Amino acid sequence: MEMFRRTYADINIENLIHNWHQIKNVAGDDRFICPMVKANAYGHGDVQVSQALEREGALGLGVCLIEEGLLLRAAGIKADILVFRGFDKRGAEKILEYQLIPVVSTWEQIHSLESAADEPVKVHLKFNTGMNRIGFNSDQAEKLDEYFRKSEKLKLKAVLTHFACGEDSHLANGFSAQQTKEFIQITEFFKSRGVYSHLLNSGGIAGLAKARTMNTPDKNQHIVDRNWGFRPGLMLYGYQSADHFSEIDLKPVMSLKSVVNNIRSIKIGDSVSYGATWKATRPSQIAVVPIGYADGVHRLVSNKSHALFAGKKVPIVGRVCMDFLMLDVTDVVQGTETSRWIEEDVILFGYDEKDNFLSANEMASHTNTIVWETLTSVGERVPRHFKGLKKT
Ligand SMILES: Cc1ncc(COP(=O)(O)O)c(C=O)c1O
Structure with a gap:
């Protein structure tokens, strides 16, 4: 666009890529990573950020809205696109038409997908472990496992939850540790079927990196021991989610x-x-x-x-x-x-x-x-x- 007023945001893609590789280094080789590009990639330009990440090997991208997913598909993004907000029946049809991946958090959404799908659909299942925003409560885990075992159309790929206090994720007695313990119990239901699990946002990833350096009873072992999938948002764009995190070198974008x-x-x-x-x-x-x-x-x-x-x-x-x-x-x-x-x-x-x-x-x-x-x-x-x- 022609610019008559020199007011603009410089987006340094090299810094974005630097941050992406820092995150990948913490992840190691076999961990699910879903960079969050919702809200116009936190204001940075979702199409360009997604193109750069896809080029650097990102296999999945996270958006909130179906609209955001459609925009990325229209721009030619081929990676898996996870839609986190939820959807109604009409939304389910769009998700299927554009091969987006639904993050499901209610039975209504499950039924909408079942009735709209002609072919098998990959699904991620969201659990509430303390955020009390969206997601199934843990008492539904057994029933959901039974449901997905029988479903011909819905193929459960992953279960997830979201930290409310990622800044304490390195600690053994924080809110995140409590959420992680509850989530471990949920994942037990799905484990035998190779369903993977993701929960680490920027706070969680930074907490993992910090916990690895700790050698005290304070350390959140649950976060270190498991291969939890990553969903980095803020960190990709170069900022730490809390002042006490500095283990990962980030460059503002x-x-x-x-x-x-x-x-x-x-x-x-x-x-x-x-x-x-x-x-x-x-x-x-x-x-x-x-x-x-x-x-x-x-x-x-x-x-x-x-x-x-x-x-x-x-x-x-x-x-x-x-x-x-x-x-x-x-x-x-x-x-x-x-x-x-x-x-x-x-x-x-x-x-x-x-x-x-x-x-x-x-x-x-x-x-x-x-x-x-x-x-x-x-x-x-x-x-x-x-x-x-x-x-x-
Ligand atoms: C479900 C979910 N996962 C991951 C993230 C990324 O969080 P952060 O920007 O703190 O890394 C968000 C952001 O709000 C989110 O809603």
Whole structure:
């Protein structure tokens, strides 16, 4: 798309591939891995991310919506596509038509598939072990096993559950350990038939890597001993799911960038932006940047967060507007001709051209949220520029 405003998200596919190989190293050779590309690959561009991962050998990809799966099929993705959200009868028909893999979490979904299928269908079965969102409770495991043994059409390939507190997965007495123990009991019903099991999200994978380095009674042995399948999301995009995880080397994939539109010189006492919430306490140079909350820079960062400008962290001053935000760049531009800074790069998070880095975690913490939300909130009108994407 032609770009008249230089505000965009750089997507570094080489970093994505680096993260993918780091995850594969933790996995070893014979483990199921389903990279999560739902929600537009956490805002990074689901088609391009899926193409890159498929090229690097990913055999399965995870989406939430049937719509997301159809988009990937339309783009020529051949890998298995797991649809996690569930579906109704009409959804079951689409899943079959486009050869997506249903993650089933209710009896209604099972019946919809049975009645829509003409040929055998691969199914993954989701269990609730503590998240209390979707999935069968463990007391259904025996009945489900009997059902799938008899079903001519539905071929059970895997069972899965999802961690509520992946950040404690390395510990023997955490919530994840409790969920893992319950899940082990569920998997016992299906084991004899070669059905595999997956449960490790980014927290779980990082926890596994950490637990392997631990030699204390605190270690969650259940996570180390089994060949649990992986479903990495956040980690693929280069961020740790908790501060105490650092065993896996990750490189952030997205850099959210804009440029200086103009610079205003203001006097002591002058205010900036709506509500006049920031006032200059010295003669100041204010850079106006064409990116705002409609692009995913939440208004809550007003007067709190920073951006990278000429390799320095500079404060966002005044309220973030729908299409603009303002930076106090006085310390950087002092003594220079201000016109030379027009079109200078501004990095809201990620890397600048010289590899200076500002973490998306800063924006996340100033908006009282998590980095997952910061990445997925980057607006639709922000073009994604892909670096290192090979043609398929
Ligand atoms: C079922 C399921 N598996 C895996 C993931 C990936 O989680 P994360 O991004 O923490 O790795 C998600 C994300 O929410 C999910 O819903």
